[in-house]
Amino acid sequence: MKKNKGQELYRIAKKNILGRTMLFSKLPEIWLPKHWPSYFSKARKITVWDLEGNRYIDMIFAVGQNILGYSNSKIDQEVIKGIKKNNMTTLNCPEEVILSKKLLSIHPWASKIKFARSGGEANAIAIRIARSATKKQKVAVCGYHGWHDWYLSVNLKNSEELGNHLQPGLNPVGVPKSLKNTVYAFPSNNLRELKRLVTKFDIGIIKMEVARDYLPNKSFLKQVKNFSKKNNLILIFDECTSGFRRNLGGLHLNLGVKPDICIYGKALGNGYAINAVLGNEKVMRNASKSFISSTFWTERIGFVAAISTLKEMQRVNAWRKIIKNGKHLITGLKKLSKKYKLNIEIKGIESIVSFNFKSRYNLEFKTFLTQEMLKNGYLASDKFYLSIYHDKKIINKFLYKLDPIFKKIKELENNGEINNYLEGPVRISDFKRIFN
Numbered sequence: 001m002k003k004n005k006g007q008e009l010y011r012i013a014k015k016n017i018l019g020r021t022m023l024f025s026k027l028p029e030i031w032l033p034k035h036w037p038s039y040f041s042k043a044r045k046i047t048v049w050d051l052e053g054n055r056y057i058d059m060i061f062a063v064g065q066n067i068l069g070y071s072n073s074k075i076d077q078e079v080i081k082g083i084k085k086n087n088m089t090t091l092n093c094p095e096e097v098i099l100s101k102k103l104l105s106i107h108p109w110a111s112k113i114k115f116a117r118s119g120g121e122a123n124a125i126a127i128r129i130a131r132s133a134t135k136k137q138k139v140a141v142c143g144y145h146g147w148h149d150w151y152l153s154v155n156l157k158n159s160e161e162l163g164n165h166l167q168p169g170l171n172p173v174g175v176p177k178s179l180k181n182t183v184y185a186f187p188s189n190n191l192r193e194l195k196r197l198v199t200k201f202d203i204g205i206i207k208m209e210v211a212r213d214y215l216p217n218k219s220f221l222k223q224v225k226n227f228s229k230k231n232n233l234i235l236i237f238d239e240c241t242s243g244f245r246r247n248l249g250g251l252h253l254n255l256g257v258k259p260d261i262c263i264y265g266k267a268l269g270n271g272y273a274i275n276a277v278l279g280n281e282k283v284m285r286n287a288s289k290s291f292i293s294s295t296f297w298t299e300r301i302g303f304v305a306a307i308s309t310l311k312e313m314q315r316v317n318a319w320r321k322i323i324k325n326g327k328h329l330i331t332g333l334k335k336l337s338k339k340y341k342l343n344i345e346i347k348g349i350e351s352i353v354s355f356n357f358k359s360r361y362n363l364e365f366k367t368f369l370t371q372e373m374l375k376n377g378y379l380a381s382d383k384f385y386l387s388i389y390h391d392k393k394i395i396n397k398f399l400y401k402l403d404p405i406f407k408k409i410k411e412l413e414n415n416g417e418i419n420n421y422l423e424g425p426v427r428i429s430d431f432k433r434i435f436n
């Protein structure tokens, strides 16, 4: 492969930017070290153009924020209109109230909202609200909840505590040592362990993702709800990623399990920064004296984007489309792996699909897949955040191109020669986020 402008720019990023990129999941090393296009010049629907003008069909669609596709013209038009009228002034924009009305109408259990810009922030807000509302400050967590101190403090006890939720060996350097033993991680679908932790450490708050790699276990969620109600705990559902992927709102609405606080992010603004923290009357009343405030939470852009995203998702039945697209992809991947007797493990909540090669060459094979699909004009790997535009036709074309690559991978599995076929280093692991 020849040099690319993206990689040249990335060399500067390595020198200039702390952590190289702003988001861990956008590190080129996670996809295709040394050859990943890395930067985009423009994007539309599911097509992305790199800095040299090469176009790719984006099957990864990281990290799920654009259910309605990139540069959705309806949403962009509304945002541009909003910008032309001005983004921020001394006075507040009315759209924050309009959005609060819409989200509260979807969540009859909630009484108040706070908006923010990122999921990490929204999670920190939710923890502050919960701690304002209870005397027991300790938290039990399950899943990924952002980069903030309160969450990473889990690893102060030992750096493997978040190994099954995020990634192994995550160093909590810089997190105040005084936060040690304030937050504890529990495995998903393990009520007994959750109860043990809550009792032993006098925990007052449970914070969890409702689903990630598998559809939610309804009875587990109900048991957690009953347990938290009985013991006066505060239950927080982090639906930053799972929200709006199976219905208009969170999975908890479909399951009939009401949390005390719920968080949305990612897909809410279809690529524009907006997160929401909803709380019931009791917790929000108790948090009313807590100081939670930020300049750029008043930006008009995010509110306008979210209002028009909700409208558009509802109009096109977005969740039905992405579920259908995801199911089609899963079926196709299963068929292909069967055809070539490749042992793969597929995970996902339909519209977020991921897979592993059950082989000691798992990462090598994924690197090879990305390398070869890039030559075919695809950004593709082991992860797929489906959008409404990843339809049957697109998926069939993708699977058609994937077919000879799976065939080759089987051959390389048999002869162990994978490393001879890699044109750069093997990729690193993405967040693990194990859920079972």
Ligand SMILES: Cc1ncc(COP(=O)(O)O)c(C=O)c1O
Pocket: 063, 117, 118, 119, 120, 121, 123, 143, 144, 145, 146, 147, 209, 238, 239, 240, 241, 242, 265, 266
């Ligand atoms: C469930 C969940 N919570 C929180 C976050 C953090 O959100 P952000 O990256 O916007 O800070 C993420 C991001 O992946 C997430 O999936």
